[in-house]
Amino acid sequence: MANAAFPRPDMPGAQSLQGSKLKSVPMAAPLRQLRAGEFGDHAFALIITASGLAVIGALLLIVYELVLRSGLSWHAFGWKFFAGSDWDPVSEKFGALPFIYGTLVSSLVALVIAVPLSIGVAVFTTEMCPKRFRGSLSFFVELLAAIPSVIYGLWAIFVLVPILYKYVSPLLAKTLGWTGLFTGPFFGYSMLAAGIILAIMIIPIISSITREVLAVVPQHQREAALALGATRWEMIRISVLGNARAGIMGAIILGLGRALGETMAVTMVIGNSPHIAKSLFAPGYTMASVLANEFTEATSNLYFSALVEIGLALFLVTIVVNALARLLVWSVTRGQPVRASA
């Protein structure tokens, strides 16, 4: 692009050189120079394009390997793989339903806890917080994202689970036991513990993207609402949240995508039991944690293949969820890059 607009500057110089005195000298010298430059440009463009294509190649490689390695299980079980609830490696019966259920339920619990908190923090940071604390507040919230999953797991095992066991579960059983979600014996390692630790982990993602989405709401929208006599909260509700709805939805879905694939912390507290139970007090198992626990222990090819198929399903679900979220966020921030991982 730039080359077309700005022709190579050595061209006129080279021409005048041949034109003026050295007619008999062949044009080889300046031309060679030109070609050397062009060769460098072509080679560079090639290398750079190749590394750009490598990004697409990496994604295709992931799809290829997952499809290839899960073929055995796909041929053995077909769609029934996702509907069967038996997971019995000894007799080679594989059904992924308990893991799908565990993944969905633990992520939903996480969203129920994380969404109000994240939106509250984002609104506070952009609309209420004194300007000088804004930077440090968002830094601290994003610091939550810097803590590795395995450390959350460690903390959950030794701090969160005992607290849940001693204080929270009796309270929940007493007040909300009638819903059927908080019944039965509670040993700490449960869907509830997994949901809470997941919530803590996805709050920084949801709140940082919500903050960015709120920041692009035009200032005059706020001023208009205030000019009509709205209180600050009414202004936030009408002008800010109303305008940012699609983007906040995108932030939530992006958080969901992270929660679905989260492995270590969940594996450490969910209890790892492939049974479907309605109560959140019961242990569960997720798609990611069954991979973490059983992949190195798989003894037969079919067992391996079934695990890879769970990986493929997890991959496809997160791709769809993430693509949807990106489109929603893009529709609000108009293509400005969103730093989800920061």
Added chain:
Amino acid sequence: METKPSSRVPDISLRRRLTDHAMTGLAILTVILVLAPLVAVFGDLVYKGASSLNWAFFTQTPKPVGEAGGGMANAIVGSVLILGVASLIGVPFGVGAGIYLAEYGRNRLGSAIRFTADVLNGVPSIVMGIVAWAIVVLYQRHFSALAGGVALAIMMVPTICRTTEEMLLLVPRSLREAAYGLGVPRWRTTLSITLRTATSGVITGVMLAFARIAGETAPLLFTTFGSPYWNLQPNQPTAALPLQIFVYANSPYDDWHRQAWAGSLVLIILIVGAVSAVRYAVRRGTFGTA
């Protein structure tokens, strides 16, 4: 920018004023609820981790089950090895793809790469582990640091790629034009002028990606696998700090729990140190762009 405290306006009904106050209170409550786990996690890490840190932790390999003592020296070295392999593979590809997007990528292929990078960013890390297992471990027929490095490298690429693009686009067009005007070929301009000017920004991206993968455990489970011994060879199974924490946290031994806390403290210092350094650099505006 600043909004006046609207409750001062005289003719606002009590109900609306109370709602306004209640919502402000709720927002503050959410901030407290979100910051509480942060304080708790860091407090516990420092409290339980620091008391378990000792010289042996940094110099010894793990003792066999049942014996007290020992350390994670081999895991720290192993982590450095794996992260080194990952950076060696991931950084060139990430920066290269970023250069493509910024300098050549205003077309359909560019948009496709951008979208793919965002999608790759969301792929669960454990899936990366499966892929590295399939393309490296299956061919080598044993676990290796290399396989873990490949998994982490794929995870680094999208972050580096997008930040590099952003940083290169910040470099003023006039600088490129000045270089073209002096007869510098395009590739030289990109490398010595554009990339050079954006160096600190690009490094920021690399550090962010590094911080993100430094604590990753899931992709290492069935690629580097872990090991109780010293290992400096990329094609052998290797201990890694996050793996060791995972194993020790799930063990029934108090001494191992203690060491898991110590390992976590070391890991978090590494990561938060990197992130804060980046943050500090960004604050000070040490970007090369004018």
